[in-house]
Amino acid sequence: MFNGAILIGASERQGGEPFFAINPATGARSDVAFSSATPAEVEEAAGLADAAFESFSTLSPDARAAFLETVADNIVAIGDLLIDTAMAETGLPRARLEGERGRTVGQLRLFASYVRLGDWLDATIDVALPDRQPLPRADLRRVNQSVGPVAVFGASNFPLAFSVAGGDTASAFAAGSPVVVKGHSAHPGTGELVARAIQAAVKSRGLHEGVFSYLPGNGNALGAALVAEPRIKAVGFTGSRGGGTALMKIAAGRAEPIPVYAEMSSINPVVLLPGALAHRAEAMGAAFVGSLTMGSGQFCTNPGLVIALDGPDLDRFVAAAAEALSGAQPQVMLTPGIHAAYERGVAALVGAQGVATVARGTEAEGGNRGQAAFFATDAATFRSNPVLAEEVFGSSSVLIRCSSIEEMVATVAGLEGQLTATLQIGAGDEADAATLLPTLSRKVGRILTNGWPTGVEVTHAMVHGGPFPSTSDGRSTSVGTLAMMRFLRPVCYQDVPDALLPPPLQAANPWGLTRRVEGRLEVAA
Template structure:
């Protein structure tokens, strides 16, 4: 079922000589199938095909793109349990998670189908001519969003379906009218190939141009580097580490023609515990956070890696309950031995920092590649003075900072780097006494949460997933939700263009019936 080949457009191809295997972390053995890394020639072919496909694909109707996106979802569903099995054998993630993530992936594809079928997303705007205007006549101007060009999507290690081959970035780019070249994640290349086969089938069934989608395998960094530097690639989507995302951003910025890289990277997702909330319900909060810290072995971008409170009996109770509860949770398998290994290294590096104390850690022996959760604590001034403690430890690890007072809490928040999320745990009326903390936190995050946990990223129009650097490379965009389409489009104006040659979105008759800004008034009316 898995050939290990690359999809160069609709052709399976494996002309390269670099072979690798994926790994089953649960069984701690390599998976059977061989994967062939894309050769430089295959990379160039894929980009060339994408560039050709762009000429037609960028112009097809929203209705046809919707048909394509829905067919991708159907074809992924048609892969059935076989996909879920490969998914689990390449990630160690349980069947329930596989089903949930597949559901999310299908939901994203269908949400984008609805979005482009409805069509308002192009932000059509029309200013009609005023030939009699003095001193100079006013021209007719009509603007809408158009596709940027071929987009490269890097698969994410921690979301083999929802942020990889046909995940959020791909769905958004295809919806925008951009062909996609996926740099498949080496840890789940088999899953990637299966999903890619579904995309290719859907493209063929719905008459999309060859090259609208390619899927390239790679075990190292060369394929990705070649893609990002290719002159015909016009944008990049990435989900992963700060180091990886920054390297791609730097490569793209150094091109003769720099291109946008939207990288969703690291975050420690600070959680601020306010005193009254701690006083009234420290135990309940601690139990909730024990669950959030260990969810999915702590392998979510929104994992709460930093919890901050002011010293009090309440905070002590929180710390004690967290310590008690976290060790009751059964450890789970991480995605790959390399990720489990990095967790161990980063954890040990953190634990070696002066002043860091272990509150509790799971101490029983575990199977290979399982992550043993640890919660730690540190004084406020120690945290302030040691930048190493601000780094993400990817996995079920969290640090509780115990501040001396409100001023120190404010100072810590003001020195945090950019984050995907910030959370305030507060009793009613309490938060108004901490408006400085809230305001400062807001300037460092993309989403702020009241009395909740940062894990669980709802896919809906009002979600912002992205934040000030290094949470992402451009805080002006989101990686989740239909607005993520904005990463892959640019506004384009037609001046005095003949009505019959305008795209349907901008024609006088408004044949698509979309909402448009006409002479500064929103309307679905004809002109």
């Protein structure tokens, strides 16, 4: 069960300013008063994480992988209590949350399997050349090591997969970093249940208690204190642009600046090319609305912008989308604050000059339900009004009618950085697609064709990141095994005696790793 506790290492405590979970579907307040962590508890959790760093960061791949698998097993063992609690705190349906739990434990197990492979260590050896002329070369050995304790912020829209044991925590653990989680105030019971599962895994695997702490709280002061804590060496964040940039400023202003890997704002343009429109305009219109309204549009890859060549085929797409959207039932949004922000964003589009309302979903019945919206404008109007390019978090999208392929390219070129871009292509569109791709690749982290951006797979090849402001660092991803690299740094050992080297670099190769020796990969026997 959960009781509103703060979990610091192996201990739990209550105190600080109380706050309550709100069921967004009913407005009902939870019976449990949750405790807000204080700056003193931030300091204590960071101190424990720092004390745990040496032993945890040097665990063998097998031991670290076993810990990740134990966390996954413990989350599954919570059973229906986890799903029921999350439903009450988020308004999300059971099937969505059961799928998200599957993704959460699946990514923990994926990281475990990848950790065992060991190639993320990038063990690299250039042996000494004492007889080289005119100067000898030293023995040089390089390996990736954890950056140190990591602060993770739970996200509002994924109470499991991007929260306490979500991708940021899983990748940090996989990299050997102790984690201090700032739990999201919208689903504190869900967060505490998962935090207890991690705490139990730390204990059962015999790890230092400081490997994990959970600090719930309401308001911005807790997060600011966590990022400012000198023993925290990196931050994982999923949330608003304002929240992410605020944390970036705190991190940059420290005596020792640290990286903040923030996933923030994205409108994920969908480009409809003429051949695709000619052959399947109606089908694309219906599919677009399905992607737009999924989960009340509360996905970071929601298709918030459509760019297409004006003409009769585009009119067919618009008519099909309008018909599908007009029957879309409003769904519960995650919090009253998110719903209010959505309503403000839609109101700004309704009132914008040169913007037409194509269609709205059905009228909302009940609180915190987002009525879907689809708007249209032309490229010149879009360029002249920056509000039209701002993310509206929810089921809202803007169509830009362009007069030529060149105008479509120019529209893409004027966009900010995005997580995704989608090309809908058909027969005869190959040349136009080739024209667009170089510009798209400069703007986004993932390019799709003939699909829809919602639905992110957790795999080795996935990139869930992109140029600012979609993320704070476009060289990184928050989904997939590449996410580990955010929390690793290379260390080179020069002429260090073999007995003092970390195991990945020792001559005997005790962990049985594939290593790069003199530029060539050597596979362990």
